[in-house]
Amino acid sequence: MIAKELVEWYRENKRDLPFRLSKDPYSVWVSEIMAQQTRIDTMLPYYNRWMKQFPDIRSCAEAEESQILKAWEGLGYYRRAKMLWAGAKLIVSEFNGKFPSDYSSILKIPGIGDYTAAAISSIAFAQPVAAVDGNVLRVISRVLMSELDVAKDSTKKYVAQILNEWMIGSDPSDFTQGLMELGALVCKVTNPECARCPLREHCLSYRFDTQNKYPIKSASKKPVSESYVVYIIIDSDHLLVSSDWSDGLMEGYLRLPQVSSDSSYFEIEESLFTYKHVFSHKIWNLSVVKSNIKMNDDILDTWRWLPVSEIDSQPWISAHRKILQKYLKKSDLSSL
Numbered sequence: 001m002i003a004k005e006l007v008e009w010y011r012e013n014k015r016d017l018p019f020r021l022s023k024d025p026y027s028v029w030v031s032e033i034m035a036q037q038t039r040i041d042t043m044l045p046y047y048n049r050w051m052k053q054f055p056d057i058r059s060c061a062e063a064e065e066s067q068i069l070k071a072w073e074g075l076g077y078y079r080r081a082k083m084l085w086a087g088a089k090l091i092v093s094e095f096n097g098k099f100p101s102d103y104s105s106i107l108k109i110p111g112i113g114d115y116t117a118a119a120i121s122s123i124a125f126a127q128p129v130a131a132v133d134g135n136v137l138r139v140i141s142r143v144l145m146s147e148l149d150v151a152k153d154s155t156k157k158y159v160a161q162i163l164n165e166w167m168i169g170s171d172p173s174d175f176t177q178g179l180m181e182l183g184a185l186v187c188k189v190t191n192p193e194c195a196r197c198p199l200r201e202h203c204l205s206y207r208f209d210t211q212n213k214y215p216i217k218s219a220s221k222k223p224v225s226e227s228y229v230v231y232i233i234i235d236s237d238h239l240l241v242s243s244d245w246s247d248g249l250m251e252g253y254l255r256l257p258q259v260s261s262d263s264s265y266f267e268i269e270e271s272l273f274t275y276k277h278v279f280s281h282k283i284w285n286l287s288v289v290k291s292n293i294k295m296n297d298d299i300l301d302t303w304r305w306l307p308v309s310e311i312d313s314q315p316w317i318s319a320h321r322k323i324l325q326k327y328l329k330k331s332d333l334s335s336l
């Protein structure tokens, strides 16, 4: 009953999104990875550009790493781009370029966990496997007035079991997308629009007016605050850049030289401005300075001189791209 009402509602109310035009597993995969931690209206231009640049698995697998990173620049959580690229390569080498259709083979693809495998299986291959993400957990927690902590894996498994039963006899693709759409458009984090919800008759939170109490979630950790000095050093139309990814952030993306604020690596010629960059788990407080190191001075192994004319074509970590844009706006160098 719930499945029937949900699927009917989805068919009448679904948004017209480009990745819903076909059930091609590659499109579903790219859209699901891009939509993780990212709003649909933010990821849509990236999705459209990506599909134009890499329209199929082979074109993605054969791309250069710098092309992949550049196409993802600005979208955040950059490991996702690398995993997509690695996944495309694996599909070419292990599955002759054809996306595997069984759930256990899909799970072998880098970057694909339970949720994405279930989403691809149900949407692209019509297999009755429930995909449980944050939106789905919120909807089901409210429908059942569940006291289980949605941050726990055991809760996800429990919800998946329930949904696998509800899915029996329905269209798995529309059921999965219907739940996702309901979470995004109706059963929102704040102010759920119960009056237009197809699950209203079955929802305990609606009946007892407890929507705001659910889902139950244990408190997440506060982001850690860190302070650094960022150097802008230009000599003979070359900018000093860094490929030091020892902190594990955004490997493959260029940086400006950045050192702990306790250690002044180069003599500071001029303090320029401060910049704050907020990640999900940490905050960078950056003090941007100029120094006048020359191209024949000693530098670290992970640093090198980049022609200023190539700044634009390189993939940059977003904090440092914004710093460069701010700096270049004030200087007489060509814009980014």
Ligand code: SF4
Pocket (backbone or CB within 6 Å): 139, 142, 143, 186, 187, 188, 192, 193, 194, 197, 198, 199, 200, 203, 204, 205, 206, 211
């Ligand atoms: S009735 Fe309200 S709280 Fe219940 S699932 Fe629908 S939108 Fe969410």
